[in-house]
Amino acid sequence: MTTPWSGFRAVAVALLDLSLPQTCAGCRTAGCWLCRRCAAALRGPPQRVRPTPEPPGLPPVYASAAYDLAVARIVNAHKEHARLELAAPLGRALAAAVQAAIDGAGVSSAAAPLLVPVPSRRSTVRSRGHDPLLRTTRAAVSGVGQRTAGVATVLRHRRRVADQAGLSAHERAANLSGALEVAPRRLAAVHGRAVVVVDDVLTTGATLGEATRALQAAGVRVIGAAVVAATTKRSAARLDAGGGLG
Numbered sequence: 001m002t003t004p005w006s007g008f009r010a011v012a013v014a015l016l017d018l019s020l021p022q023t024c025a026g027c028r029t030a031g032c033w034l035c036r037r038c039a040a041a042l043r044g045p046p047q048r049v050r051p052t053p054e055p056p057g058l059p060p061v062y063a064s065a066a067y068d069l070a071v072a073r074i075v076n077a078h079k080e081h082a083r084l085e086l087a088a089p090l091g092r093a094l095a096a097a098v099q100a101a102i103d104g105a106g107v108s109s110a111a112a113p114l115l116v117p118v119p120s121r122r123s124t125v126r127s128r129g130h131d132p133l134l135r136t137t138r139a140a141v142s143g144v145g146q147r148t149a150g151v152a153t154v155l156r157h158r159r160r161v162a163d164q165a166g167l168s169a170h171e172r173a174a175n176l177s178g179a180l181e182v183a184p185r186r187l188a189a190v191h192g193r194a195v196v197v198v199d200d201v202l203t204t205g206a207t208l209g210e211a212t213r214a215l216q217a218a219g220v221r222v223i224g225a226a227v228v229a230a231t232t233k234r235s236a237a238r239l240d241a242g243g244g245l246g
Helices: 005-018 036-041 069-080 084-105 122-128 132-147 169-178 183-187 206-217
Strands: 045-050 061-066 114-117 155-157 178-184 194-202 221-230
Touching: 036 069, 045 084, 045 155, 061 084, 069 084, 069 132, 069 221, 084 132, 084 194, 084 221, 114 132, 132 183, 132 194, 155 206, 178 206, 194 206, 206 221
Parallel strands: 061 221, 114 194, 194 221
Antiparallel strands: 045 061, 155 178
């Protein structure tokens, strides 16, 4: 949850960024905030992906982009540098992955699922001045339209976790095991509903796996997961005969 000060900080950073000479967030080309080539890298088509090794309990995951250098820079610019204008193209990419997850689950339009974003730690949201995944998820809802029933911020951290950077797949899974839970006062928001868990990037799948476990432990039906991008480093690969994400 953002505070008035953190919200002001994010807006101030965004306005300062707009007042400076613009460069593409993905390739650093001057003269635009996102060039056509980098924007196209976010546009899919969405594919079902899986990490290797695949953590137990991971639902079907769909991604719209490969997590290459340009996409990594775009995600980081939005997340760490409050490039708020990037929420729209990131939201469209996430929306396409959400639609693929809904199609893959065979959910009828009459049973539109909720989107449940993986939660950020409060201290991280404060330091960034905004919640980038929540912002992206809200942008995705408008892109998916009536196929989703909105956003439900029902997950929370129940204990501290170590920084995930540099950890192996096994270490990430151990680090996150039991770390999330559905806030009791928010359970009614997802009771009896189908949900799609969303995140910005798939690496080892540990985060999405833990989010799914926490939701299912509370009796929530998880029909799939969606991300903006999936890394190819740990063999997040297309499941059909078309080859890899790249």
